Amino acid sequence: MLRLPIFQTKTPTNLEELLSAMSESGARLIAGGTDLLPNLKHRLDTPETLVSIDRVEELRHITWDEDARALRIGAGVTLADIAADNEVGEHFPSLVKAASLVASPLIRNMATLGGNINLDTRCRYVNQSEFWRSAIGGCLKSEGDVCHVVPKGRSCAAAMSSDCVPVLISLGATLIQVGPQGRRELALVDYYSSDGIEHTQKLVGEITTEVQIPLPAGESAAHYSKWTVRKSIDFPLLSIAMNFTLSSQGADAVIEEAIICLGVLAAKPKVLRTDKLVGLRFGDEVTASLVGELCFKHGKTLENVPYEADYRRSMLRVFGRRAIRQLADSR
Amino acid sequence: MLAQLMPARDKAPMPDALLLSMKVNGEDVEVAAPAHFTLLEVLRYKLDLIGSKQGCDKGDCGACTVQVDGKAKLSCLTLAAQANGREVRTVEGMTAAHLHPIQDCMDKEVAAQCGFCTPGILMAAEAYLSKVGRAVSREEVAEALAGNLCRCTGYVKIVDAIVGASEIMANTEQD
Structure with a gap:
């Protein structure tokens, strides 16, 4: 039994x-x-007041914006509703896949897109009970002043573990933030920083209200892969989102642009340099191997989530290669 | 050591600051609870509805599953304030004059051993079967119950029972 700390609640x-x-x-x-x-049950924070968004209807829309040629999803939409939405499914299958791979059906009925975007970073030394943490004296992100992942490390190496974020970054999503200073728009990729403690650019009192995802301009193919210990419930051990702009339909298409985003490495999702992929044939085995190599080369894993870092890094190569093969085969 | 780590607020008295009015298993209920109580704590410790179980208490096991406005949710991760004004259904609301077909099939298949996960599985399965409204496959049941852990049965009989119940429920609806 885990008790919550004492707080007040508000339901605007x-x-x-x-x-x-x-x-x-x-x-x-x-x-x-x-x-x-x-x-909170693990006492990673003790807020005075919890403000619930569950009655704010303005945050619960999925609408098509004809002028911007973009889909607008409210921050309060549940992951189950995103996974079941026809419009999202038609234009952004990789987002549907990411949303439907989060935890379990019960959690997807509750968890929201805004929550997944603002998900706190995770680490095997932080997301433990208070009792467990007290045995190692805490760490930079909890009660202590050392990092157990990177010895002598001065900045927190906790990992961004959201399933939707790498996909939304690969799709070029824009975030709408509203706060005391007004409304601002920023590219989701710029929202994250490399500090595991303050990992977003969120200002004080600011909330995420909406995500806008632009419709792909040409022929495109997008994919999300997630590796977990169990088939459900778990956070990812690694996550790879890919989005390719292609010259034509069919398996002999040439890659015009490629965005590959890796999650669960550190606090900031890693967007890879993919110049080498431009001009290659999408369905070629050489291309698949190169994608795997890129994921491996730039995916520096740490011992911040379960399983050994070296094993996870090797699996980045495997999952990267498989992902593009699967995409090419399905065309 | 632990006491030193705990913030002072953790040891403060807990006033029943919230007055909740919900519909629980079809009945209008008014109940007072501290603001930091979860829906599960209100059900178990204020309303004495102890069918919903407190297992891992952090969303992994699904033993606390209830239906809020018809959707299967984890009551251990729902604040009491979030359930205020909503319609809550627990395993206690499932049995009327007869056993529910899912309960009946679980019984016939001997799909419970220790039974701790059973209330959560019944709630998740009922919400799923009433949503799809047809006979379902074993794979679909496995997917729908992916958030409910059972450490005894190995799931085979649970899945059998729910597939069987889905056929009975689909046939009854057609009649």
Whole structure:
């Protein structure tokens, strides 16, 4: 039995009330609560007030924006609703796959897209009970002042473990943030920093309201792969999102642009340099091997999540190669 | 050591700051609870509905599964305040004059051993079968129950029972 720390709750019913509740000191936002509440039960934070978004209808839309040629998804939409949505499925199959691979059906009924984007970084030395952590004296992200992942490390190496984030970055998504300073738009890729403790550019009192995903301009193929210990419930051991712009339909298409984003390495999702892939034939075995090599070369894994770092790094090559093969075969 | 780590607020008295009105198993219920209580704690410790189980208490095991507005959710990760004004269904609401077909099939297949996971599995399975409204395959059941752990049975009989129940429920609806 894990008790929550004592806090007060607020359940605003519109965006204005939500922002005003969030501007008070000691307030913390709760969306689905599927990651926040276990963390609070483990005393990784003790907020004075939890402000729930579950009654704010303005955050729960999936709408097609004809002018921007983009799909707009509210931050409060659950992952189950994203996975089941026809419009998302038609245009962004890799996002549907990522959303439907998060944890379990029960958690997907609760967890939201905004929550997945703002998911706290995870580490095998942090996401433990308070009792467990007290045995090693805590770490940079909890009660201590050392890092157990990188000895003598001065910055936190906890890993960004969201399934949707690498996919949204590969699709070129834009984030809408609203706060006391007003509304701002930023590319999702610029939202994350390499510090595992303060891993987002979120300003005080600011909330994520929406994600906008542009429709691919030409022929494209996108994929998400996730490797886990068990088939459900677990966070990823590695995650790879790919999005290719291709010259034509069919297996002999040539790659015009490639975006590959790796998750679960450190606090910042890693976008690979893919110049070498441009101009190669999509379905070629050489291309598949090169994708695997790129993932391996640039995917520097750490001992921050379960399994050995070397093993995970080798599997980046395997999963990268398999992912593009699977994409090419399905065309 | 632990006591030193705990913030002072953890040891403060807990006033029943929230007055909740929910529909629980079809009945209107008014109940007071501390603001930091989960829905599971309200059900178990305020309403004495101890069918929903407190297992891992962090969303891994699914033993606390209940239905909130018809959707299977984890009551250990739902704040009481979030359930306020909503319709909650627990395993206690499942049995009326007769056993529910899922319960009946679970019984006939001997799909429970220690039985700790059973209430959560019943809630998740009922929500799933009423959503799809047809006979389902073993693979579909496995997918739908991916958030409910059972450490005794190996799942074979549980899956058998739910596939059987889905056939009965689909036939009953057609009649």
